[in-house]
Amino acid sequence: MELSAAIGKRASVREYKKDPVEKALLEGLVDAARRAPSARAVEPWEFIIVTDKKLLQAISSIAPNGVFIKDAACCIVVASEDVKYYLEDGCAATENLLLAAADCGLGACWIAGDKKPYDKEVLAMLGAPEALRLVSIISLGWPAKSPHRRRSALSMMSCTGKGSEWMPQATSHIYYRKNQSTRIYACAAVSAAALTMFLARN
């Protein structure tokens, strides 16, 4: 699959079929994750593949935002040495892993790990060294149903910079950002029209 197709196909999947995921596929996901960029090329990450049902149940019982982990075929825990950019590095690896999962047709969901009350406990459960930081937990399995894919339109994220106060001098570039002002102006226009009609009637 082309990268753009995998990016377009990726969405969080939280409901899975009971079928297991082959070890070779899981290794492929870790291979994709370890190819992520890392600051100063330190590659600080560790990947822990969890397939044991009791462990999946135990993780889901202490991570309230990942209760569905218990029904996943497995999860991959992304941990990192406590280096300066551990979070950025770990997140880059996590996204690579998610895209590789989408490429294989697997369902996956990123579950928060960093700074969560359960971060240390999850790592301890897995027998990981105490010095590691938990970055994310990725639940995995064959999707039970198609996920929703919702995104704001690209046109809402872009502006050519003309008339934007924050724009630097170079106007030959197109900058992408969340163009909140468009929405605010649209709301203001509708409100002004409603007020005009109200005043005209009264």
Ligand SMILES: Cc1cc2nc3c(=O)[nH]c(=O)nc-3n(C[C@H](O)[C@H](O)[C@H](O)COP(=O)(O)O)c2cc1C
């Ligand atoms: C840093 C991060 C933490 C997340 N943590 C959770 C989580 O703990 N539980 C969960 O169900 N989804 C979690 N998600 C998934 C988001 O809810 C999801 O990406 C978002 O709703 C957009 O939907 P999509 O992934 O289908 O595009 C997390 C995503 C990110 C990037």
